Amino acid sequence: TIRIALWSSEEQGLFGSRGYVAKHFGDPKTMVLTPDHKKISAYYNLDNGTGKIRGIYLQGNASAGPIFQSWLTPFADLGAKTVTISNTGGTDHQAFDAVGIPGFQFIQDPADYNTRTHHSNMDTYDRLVEDDLKQASTIVASFVYNTSQRDAQIPRKELPTVPAAAATNS
Template identity: 45%
Template sequence: MGEDNPDNRQNLSVYFNHDPGTGAIYGWYMEQNAAAKAIFDAWLQPLNDIGVRKNLMDNIGSTDHLSFTRAGLPGFNSLQDYRDYDVRTHHTNTDFYERLSEEDLAQAAVVLATFLYHAAMRDEKVPRAPIS
């Protein structure tokens, strides 16, 4: 990320990855970024009534946000319901639209829109975690 043009790194505020399944979003994996967690916790609070519960300091692997975090950029993966993801739909021939939950998709859209809005309206970029 940004190896050809280091200015790209400076321009990026945050990367949100929402890929692991079709379930509702409960929060974000914070990748050990305590400074960002404090901000995300405040953004999460008004979403409690639609099931958004907490942001975890934990890391998660095998997702697209890792190229960002490895470059020292703030990248976060959604914490969500993995209903049928690993056993039924993930890259299989049963990964069809009829397995989608309209209620979960609507909830996830609200969560994503809320976090994207707050990130875009912030005066500062989302804090970067130290590169480990």
């Protein structure tokens, strides 16, 4: 099964994705996980405007690096080559990562995103770059398809530990 989701209230605190994760996969405050937690292989996020994909952040998940590098290889001529161990924040993949589900954000060209359109009345349909969106949708579709066809799930990092305050209140 492949799920596609659009989130609301990301800018107010990732409320849409955090609510979805809490309902379907687990509570990051207690690390009480649902049965569906073990069924999800990965979460991929594209959240930085219309720009082309240039790579993917591993969010510290080194074991996913060789897999993703091989998946990006066919797209090198489209400029998508980077696989970085780095974390990036401020977007919905963090809700999944917080409960131990491999969550990844694609690296994108900024285009006008941070300087002109992000969170402004200039963030309109006519600012979309069709060729960039075609490239990005092709790469995202490839990652999702490859994930669904793997015999094994995408490797996971160790489960996060329960925050100390939550552990003492349970």
